[in-house]
Amino acid sequence: MTPPSKSLGFSRRSIPYRGKTFSNQCLSCSDPANCCGSDLKTGFDGASPTKKPGLSRRDFLKVMGGVSAVLAGAPFIAAGQFLIPPVPRKFQPLLIGRSADVPVNGSTVFWFPFTTDPNYTNMLIHLPPNLAKEVGAEFVAYNRTCIHLQCLVSYLSNSQQIGCPCHGSIYRPTDGWPISGPAAQIGRYLPNVQLRIDGDNIYAVDINLDDIGYGNTTPPAK
Numbered sequence: 360m361t362p363p364s365k366s367l368g369f370s371r372r373s374i375p376y377r378g379k380t381f382s383n384q385c386l387s388c389s390d391p392a393n394c395c396g397s398d399l400k401t402g403f404d405g406a407s408p409t410k411k412p413g414l415s416r417r418d419f420l421k422v423m424g425g426v427s428a429v430l431a432g433a434p435f436i437a438a439g440q441f442l443i444p445p446v447p448r449k450f451q452p453l454l455i456g457r458s459a460d461v462p463v464n465g466s467t468v469f470w471f472p473f474t475t476d477p478n479y480t481n482m483l484i485h486l487p488p489n490l491a492k493e494v495g496a497e498f499v500a501y502n503r504t505c506i507h508l509q510c511l512v513s514y515l516s517n518s519q520q521i522g523c524p525c526h527g528s529i530y531r532p533t534d535g536w537p538i539s540g541p542a543a544q545i546g547r548y549l550p551n552v553q554l555r556i557d558g559d560n561i562y563a564v565d566i567n568l569d570d571i572g573y574g575n576t577t578p579p580a581k
């Protein structure tokens with residue numbers, strides 16, 4: 360009587376798969392009739408043949424998908440750079456007036472560094488002698504955007520102060536510090552516009568744009 364085969368259901372056969380032929384022959388004993396039943400893998404164990412090194416079709420499609428997305432987005436990145444130009448840090452000096460143009464204890468309004476938005480309006484103040492002595496300069500300039508809720512402040516000659524028409528905040532003209540009203544609760548200086556005096560000419564040369572509408576924590580540089 361033929362002994363029962365240990366390789367029940369493990370008969371040797373050739374299996375065509377994707378243009379190749381694989382064998383399920385046991386790699387240990389090569390005896391399909393009395394197979395030892397080893398766990399050693401055959402050339403084909405029912406799963407896909409070993410992956411070839413290199414890019415699979417699926418990986419290739421993934422890569423191509425990523426490349427397509429980048430290429431499709433590139434024009435929009437370029438357009439975004441055009442629509443939102445980087446904020447400059449340095450500005451061209453701008454002639455904003457001549458000393459004779461602004462009366463003592465008076466002021467004038469100028470746009471700097473841009474002319475496209477009321478938030479970029481500033482005031483040039485010709486300080487009265489008592490305040491000029493305190494500051495050590497005849498002229499000072501501040502951005503006009505109130506640090507409370509961003510109304511536009513003005514120099515008030517009568518009181519020699521800067522006032523906001525919306526909620527009554529008052530600032531010192533000597534350094535832009537809020538001394539009363541809701542802006543005083545916030546406690547930040549009006550953004551200072553740095554000036555350069557060249558003979559009779561007064562130039563605006565710099566301002567920190569990040570401070571507009573929010574103020575800053577440091578007094579104007581002397």
Ligand code: FES
Pocket residue numbers: 505506507508509510523524525526527528540541542
């Ligand atoms: S906006 Fe100036 S005090 Fe309110």
